[in-house]
Amino acid sequence: MPVTRAKPLDSLYDEVRDYDLVIVPDAPLASGLNRRLDRAHLGIFAITPRRLAAGRRERAEDRSAFLELVTTTDLEWKQAAYAIGNTLQCWEHQGRVDAVLDYDAYADTATETTVDQLSTLDTTSRRLGEYQIDDSKDVTVVGHDQLTTLERSILPTQYDTFDPFTDAAFDRPPFHIFDSSTAIVDAVLGILSADNAEDVAVVADRGSEYATLVPSALEAADIPFIGGPGFADEQHHRGFVQFLRAATRGTETRVKTIRSVLSNLGIDVDVEHDDKRLQDVDADSLTWFQEFSAEIGETTFAGALTAYERQAGISLDAFRVELDALGIATVDVTRQGIDRLEYYLQSYEVPVDREDEGVLLADAKSAAYVDRPVVFYLGLDEAWTHSPPRRPWVDRDAEFSRNLTQFQLLLQNGVEQYYLVQDTIGGSPATPCLYFEDLLDDDFERFSDLDTVTHGRTFSAAQDGFEKESLDVSPTQIDTVSQSSLSTYVNSPRDYLFSRLVDGPDKDYFKEGNLFHDFAEFYVNHPDLIDEETIEDLVDVMLEEAGPFVRRVDRPTRRTKYWVGLETIVELLDERTPEGDDLLTPNSGWGQNFFAAHFDREVDSPFTERWFENEDLGLKGKIDLVHGPTHLLDYKSGSRKRASRVVKNSALDPPSDTPNFQALLYLAHRRSEHPGERLQFTFFHFLETLDDVVAGEADLEETLTTIEYHPTQFEEHARSRATFEALRDDGAKNCQKTLSKIAYADYQAAFETAPLPATRDSDELIDSEFGQAMQTRLQACVGEYKYVSSGCKQLLHQLARVRSQNYFEEDLNAFETFVTERMTELNQRRAGEERFPVNGLAGEPNYRRVDNRDLLLDHD
Numbered sequence: 001m002p003v004t005r006a007k008p009l010d011s012l013y014d015e016v017r018d019y020d021l022v023i024v025p026d027a028p029l030a031s032g033l034n035r036r037l038d039r040a041h042l043g044i045f046a047i048t049p050r051r052l053a054a055g056r057r058e059r060a061e062d063r064s065a066f067l068e069l070v071t072t073t074d075l076e077w078k079q080a081a082y083a084i085g086n087t088l089q090c091w092e093h094q095g096r097v098d099a100v101l102d103y104d105a106y107a108d109t110a111t112e113t114t115v116d117q118l119s120t121l122d123t124t125s126r127r128l129g130e131y132q133i134d135d136s137k138d139v140t141v142v143g144h145d146q147l148t149t150l151e152r153s154i155l156p157t158q159y160d161t162f163d164p165f166t167d168a169a170f171d172r173p174p175f176h177i178f179d180s181s182t183a184i185v186d187a188v189l190g191i192l193s194a195d196n197a198e199d200v201a202v203v204a205d206r207g208s209e210y211a212t213l214v215p216s217a218l219e220a221a222d223i224p225f226i227g228g229p230g231f232a233d234e235q236h237h238r239g240f241v242q243f244l245r246a247a248t249r250g251t252e253t254r255v256k257t258i259r260s261v262l263s264n265l266g267i268d269v270d271v272e273h274d275d276k277r278l279q280d281v282d283a284d285s286l287t288w289f290q291e292f293s294a295e296i297g298e299t300t301f302a303g304a305l306t307a308y309e310r311q312a313g314i315s316l317d318a319f320r321v322e323l324d325a326l327g328i329a330t331v332d333v334t335r336q337g338i339d340r341l342e343y344y345l346q347s348y349e350v351p352v353d354r355e356d357e358g359v360l361l362a363d364a365k366s367a368a369y370v371d372r373p374v375v376f377y378l379g380l381d382e383a384w385t386h387s388p389p390r391r392p393w394v395d396r397d398a399e400f401s402r403n404l405t406q407f408q409l410l411l412q413n414g415v416e417q418y419y420l421v422q423d424t425i426g427g428s429p430a431t432p433c434l435y436f437e438d439l440l441d442d443d444f445e446r447f448s449d450l451d452t453v454t455h456g457r458t459f460s461a462a463q464d465g466f467e468k469e470s471l472d473v474s475p476t477q478i479d480t481v482s483q484s485s486l487s488t489y490v491n492s493p494r495d496y497l498f499s500r501l502v503d504g505p506d507k508d509y510f511k512e513g514n515l516f517h518d519f520a521e522f523y524v525n526h527p528d529l530i531d532e533e534t535i536e537d538l539v540d541v542m543l544e545e546a547g548p549f550v551r552r553v554d555r556p557t558r559r560t561k562y563w564v565g566l567e568t569i570v571e572l573l574d575e576r577t578p579e580g581d582d583l584l585t586p587n588s589g590w591g592q593n594f595f596a597a598h599f600d601r602e603v604d605s606p607f608t609e610r611w612f613e614n615e616d617l618g619l620k621g622k623i624d625l626v627h628g629p630t631h632l633l634d635y636k637s638g639s640r641k642r643a644s645r646v647v648k649n650s651a652l653d654p655p656s657d658t659p660n661f662q663a664l665l666y667l668a669h670r671r672s673e674h675p676g677e678r679l680q681f682t683f684f685h686f687l688e689t690l691d692d693v694v695a696g697e698a699d700l701e702e703t704l705t706t707i708e709y710h711p712t713q714f715e716e717h718a719r720s721r722a723t724f725e726a727l728r729d730d731g732a733k734n735c736q737k738t739l740s741k742i743a744y745a746d747y748q749a750a751f752e753t754a755p756l757p758a759t760r761d762s763d764e765l766i767d768s769e770f771g772q773a774m775q776t777r778l779q780a781c782v783g784e785y786k787y788v789s790s791g792c793k794q795l796l797h798q799l800a801r802v803r804s805q806n807y808f809e810e811d812l813n814a815f816e817t818f819v820t821e822r823m824t825e826l827n828q829r830r831a832g833e834e835r836f837p838v839n840g841l842a843g844e845p846n847y848r849r850v851d852n853r854d855l856l857l858d859h860d
Contacts, residue, residue, distance in 0.1 A: 248335050492845035610626055
């Protein structure tokens with residue numbers, strides 16, 4: 001069926017103008033007809049049944065009934081709300097207050113109590129059931145099928161009816177597709193002004209984001225509006241409930257979880273405290289909230305509201321009235337009480353005094369008529385579809401027809417209609433309102449399958465945006481980069497930019513990592529001060545220092561973790577004492593060592609925490625431990641990674657999705673000081689054996705991952721006699737057997753036949769021209785035996801394994817070139833020659849490694 005054309009209000013008025021009384025199902029339709037009344041008329045002209053029976057402005061009887069029941073009966077709040085909803089709904093559809101008791105599944109004690117109460121309360125439904133229109137009146141009904149059974153009960157014996165539709169079809173305007181909800185709001189705002197506000201209505205689903213975006217945009221543009229957010233949506237009404245929630249969360253509350261509450265109260269807390277437990281943060285700005293939270297159990301709701309008002313500098317008289325009406329103003333605050341209060345605010349509409357001028361904001365599921373010349377419809381997706389009540393007293397087919405009729409009428413309001421929609425939401429197609437399936441003849445799954453107009457990104461012209469001030473400042477040149485900054489930049493240049501502009505919170509792993517590093521540095525300097533008893537004491541000291549980050553229930557396991565970490569560090573440094581007298585730099589006084597301050601000692605070892613800045617290579621960093629002239633060591637509290645994984649993560653073309661260049665960077669710097677020497681870089685994962693230590697089976701070797709740098713090209717290393725002998729003596733079984741039957745010259749000859757490919761993948765190496773040449777050579781020397789073919793594959797696999805676990809001359813050369821290119825690129829972007837892009841060298845960033853996700857626009 002097509003969309004049936006609705007009668008314009010002017011035409012509808014012409015048809016009913018001569019009647020004494022016009023009954024309509026919709027209050028806005030009544031208002032529209034009344035505004036067109038052009039003759040003297042005694043009494044009411046057009047009105048809804050409920051307003052006619054009530055003789056006054058209709059009250060929200062579900063809310064008033066709820067307030068009555070929760071203050072005069074023993075019913076639980078949700079129990080009362082459930083019974084009230086069923087009773088009123090059944091009354092509406094069946095015409096009797098006690099009709100709900102005819103259904104055994106609903107005829108319980110709570111419902112009986114509710115029926116008894118509603119039978120005596122002065123509600124609109126009760127007045128409706130008792131009211132009868134005088135038969136002497138000339139009455140007509142517009143949209144008779146839209147009235148419920150209870151509403152029809154007031155009609156006289158004789159009355160006329162008028163259909164709100166014509167016989168013609170409605171020529172539907174096209175859907176206007178936008179990229180986002182904000183683009184839709186910008187488009188609407190670009191047309192609106194204070195001068196034309198009275199001519200415009202905006203229709204949207206009340207539960208959608210438009211319900212908050214549109215009023216906020218209108219308010220910011222100083223455009224008046226009617227309707228919009230309700231009582232529970234007011235900033236400080238929501239804020240007070242959130243405040244109560246925050247104050248009763250307990251001692252494990254993190255600052256970040258209540259930051260919005262603190263901001264609402266004007267309490268500023270440095271972002272560094274975000275991950276700390278609220279009660280352990282030593283900040284003057286938090287003292288008031290900490291003290292209030294400690295006493296919340298002995299504070300009434302009214303007392304809490306007073307405290308909130310004083311801190312926020314506002315008055316919430318309307319909220320105080322609701323607390324009194326609910327009977328909880330003098331009741332002590334509890335979590336159950338907060339649950340009840342929040343349930344009430346979410347379930348019932350509390351009346352709000354509003355201005356009666358400006359843009360009309362209408363709910364897509366409430367009204368069928370919006371008497372404005374220009375109407376914007378926002379969204380029109382599946383959220384616009386009513387959910388028929390699943391109750392036995394509801395005729396679902398009739399309810400669907402009623403809602404479908406209302407939807408058709410709603411679509412045609414105004415002289416001009418604009419349907420503004422999104423074709424995709426969150427990357428998935430937006431589903432049009434299900435009523436379109438009955439109203440449109442086209443086959444469609446999304447809006448773009450219909451008659452549409454697509455709009456690009458729009459910008460609001462209502463405001464000038466942020467003020468800009470030109471500064472004559474030359475950008476500073478960055479000469480060096482750390483391994484962490486380089487990894488962040490490679491993953492996402494935009495994330496790198498924001499990491500330098502935006503402060504982040506302290507993290508527990510940073511705090512713990514720094515403590516372990518400080519202990520290792522201190523132990524190298526003063527091993528004589530540390531013994532078993534001292535370690536036990538230091539575990540307590542560490543736990544106290546990290547306390548703001550640690551839940552109390554986790555403290556026993558953290559204690560074990562700290563003890564194992566300290567013991568493992570001591571074991572390694574006792575077993576592998578640093579040696580040599582090679583100072584990388586003078587003692588730079590890098591940072592403050594926690595344990596040095598604790599013991600009142602100095603730390604100035606030439607082996608620990610050595611800072612370097614190598615401007616020739618553009619590199620900087622801090623070496624945890626110089627284990628020897630050609631051996632560097634770094635402490636890690638995370639899980640151990642194999643050498644092959646470390647090398648893979650430092651790939652350059654293309655970069656890994658988990659880029660990490662630490663080993664490459666430190667070895668490149670060390671090579672500049674020790675050219676031509678074989679170097680080592682070891683990651684010491686001192687918590688790797690935590691479970692094994694508890695079980696008494698720890699092996700120190702399992703904590704170490706060592707990457708070697710060979711000062712030769714890999715091909716030169718692979719074809720060397722040393723490599724040949726290592727494969728012959730220590731290779732796999734068939735590899736040893738095969739190489740034992742040939743001379744080194746035979747092995748070397750394969751390298752003259754075909755080039756060694758630059759790959760770390762053993763299968764690629766085996767299938768390469770070089771792999772085939774090696775197999776041909778070995779078979780020619782030994783014979784075409786099965787073990788020779790197997791031995792050749794083992795040989796090639798071992799070469800690939802060496803390549804994948806070590807660095808060679810070409811790797812460090814390529815890395816130095818890579819850093820130079822990145823530094824040039826970085827400084828160009830800092831100078832404003834181009835924007836910092838979101839995507840890194842490998843394409844879309846690994847968002848699990850992004851620190852400022854909320855600041856990165858996916859389509860920028």
